[in-house]
Amino acid sequence: MLKQQLQLKLSQKLSPQQIQLMKLIQLPTLAFEERLKQEIEENPALEQGKESVETDELYEDQDDPWDEQENETLDLEDYLSDDDVPDYKTTDSNYPEESKDHQIPYAAGTSFHQHLISQLGTFEISESTYLIAEYLIGSLDESGYLRRPEEDLIDDMAFHMNLMVAHEELIDSLHIVQQLDPAGVGARNIAECLRLQLERQSASEARDLAMTIIQDSFDLFSKKHFEKLQTKHKASEELLKVALTKIEKLNPKPGASFANQSKTSTYIIPDFTIRIEEDQIDVLLNARNAPELHVSKSYQELIRAYQEGKPSKEQKETVQFVKQKLDSAKWFIDAIKQRQNTLLITMNAIVQHQRSYFLSGDERDIKPMILKDIAEAVGMDVSTVSRVANSKYADTPYGTKLLKTFFSDAMTNEEGETVSTRQIKSLVRDLIDAEDKKAPLTDDQIGKVLKEKGFRVARRTVAKYREQLDLPVARLRRSL
Numbered sequence: 001m002l003k004q005q006l007q008l009k010l011s012q013k014l015s016p017q018q019i020q021l022m023k024l025i026q027l028p029t030l031a032f033e034e035r036l037k038q039e040i041e042e043n044p045a046l047e048q049g050k051e052s053v054e055t056d057e058l059y060e061d062q063d064d065p066w067d068e069q070e071n072e073t074l075d076l077e078d079y080l081s082d083d084d085v086p087d088y089k090t091t092d093s094n095y096p097e098e099s100k101d102h103q104i105p106y107a108a109g110t111s112f113h114q115h116l117i118s119q120l121g122t123f124e125i126s127e128s129t130y131l132i133a134e135y136l137i138g139s140l141d142e143s144g145y146l147r148r149p150e151e152d153l154i155d156d157m158a159f160h161m162n163l164m165v166a167h168e169e170l171i172d173s174l175h176i177v178q179q180l181d182p183a184g185v186g187a188r189n190i191a192e193c194l195r196l197q198l199e200r201q202s203a204s205e206a207r208d209l210a211m212t213i214i215q216d217s218f219d220l221f222s223k224k225h226f227e228k229l230q231t232k233h234k235a236s237e238e239l240l241k242v243a244l245t246k247i248e249k250l251n252p253k254p255g256a257s258f259a260n261q262s263k264t265s266t267y268i269i270p271d272f273t274i275r276i277e278e279d280q281i282d283v284l285l286n287a288r289n290a291p292e293l294h295v296s297k298s299y300q301e302l303i304r305a306y307q308e309g310k311p312s313k314e315q316k317e318t319v320q321f322v323k324q325k326l327d328s329a330k331w332f333i334d335a336i337k338q339r340q341n342t343l344l345i346t347m348n349a350i351v352q353h354q355r356s357y358f359l360s361g362d363e364r365d366i367k368p369m370i371l372k373d374i375a376e377a378v379g380m381d382v383s384t385v386s387r388v389a390n391s392k393y394a395d396t397p398y399g400t401k402l403l404k405t406f407f408s409d410a411m412t413n414e415e416g417e418t419v420s421t422r423q424i425k426s427l428v429r430d431l432i433d434a435e436d437k438k439a440p441l442t443d444d445q446i447g448k449v450l451k452e453k454g455f456r457v458a459r460r461t462v463a464k465y466r467e468q469l470d471l472p473v474a475r476l477r478r479s480l
Helices: 016-025 029-042 112-120 127-138 150-160 167-177 190-199 205-216 218-222 226-233 237-248 254-262 297-308 313-353 355-360 371-378 382-389 421-434 443-452 459-468
Strands: 046-048 272-277 280-285 293-295 393-396 399-402 410-412 418-420
Touching (some): 112 127, 127 167, 190 237, 205 237, 272 355, 280 313, 280 355, 421 443
Antiparallel strands (some): 272 280, 393 399
């Protein structure tokens, strides 16, 4: 049976202006510039650059004058003012001048695959072999490996190129690809990649032993079972050491080195600049985050012309469109102001919390700090602080740092003091760097050393920190 009932409930929704502000806050400098360009292109009432001295201010925070229910004549006085200088044109000196250098030219280079194909012309091969080799080059990944099964390659060439290829032809063409530079390209696995590089070295006892190890004992080599390798190949410790050194100097990703050179460089544009003079820390916002924006003067003149004459229906519709664009321009300018203010307030709070680190540059001076700490200090929501810290960089005297690196969890030592997990990670790295590589420290041993220093850290926690530092387990850190 159907029933009708009334229900009251309260709900909170973000206005479009608040949503726009939140989206702008989380953008780093380069993405913010792209967003700014997009807004200027989409809104003809918004212009960038300095405005003429005689320009009037269009907006004041007053009631909406566009209420046609009260009067058919639109009151446009609120969009016109006799002020010589709009408030949004005033600028702050808190933006370093040198941060205005603007566009870095990008250089285009030859791609990895183009580099390989250009070498095929030096071989005297048939047209079909050339086509097969070219297809194989196109199937290599960025590291230079041929990962796809040979049967799939043969089927693809038959389907896409109408080229019937026998397995022997494929292997012959692959051998040609494997002769190209850099050495090791076209390998189907890492063992073959290392073998191809060793084959190009001058013959010697150590090189021959290295090739034998790669071909017959790669599993023992990868697990660093040096005693078993020495026994199996009946080699002296000195000869084994030289052979392993040759292998360690090889490049397991031959294509990556060339690919990195040919790729367009990615530049980091710091959002903040930290300057330190005589224990005084200054936080500066990148000037590219503080663009000079103003409302188009032609739109202002359009409104004035409408006010002075007797508008037709078409003119009213036009002015309604102008009003929408003016509102949008004002909201965008205000959002940028609030973004600048939010970024500076948040960064200043971070600097004050980590003052000891910024004065010394020693990561061990980084204090425990989470998003909630900064949110409480600046009186903002945690989500807002998270948006500020997301993908933002600061140019410090100690290098360009990601803001997230200043945040870390806390733990208590045996003396009851709260310390940052960054400090413990730094100790783990120092212990591993100073260990005897013939007998590297296990995670359990590292945990015992940390306990002696006053930090109660479980073995699993040590393993987690070691993995976060991108350090291998003890067995893989071992060397002769």
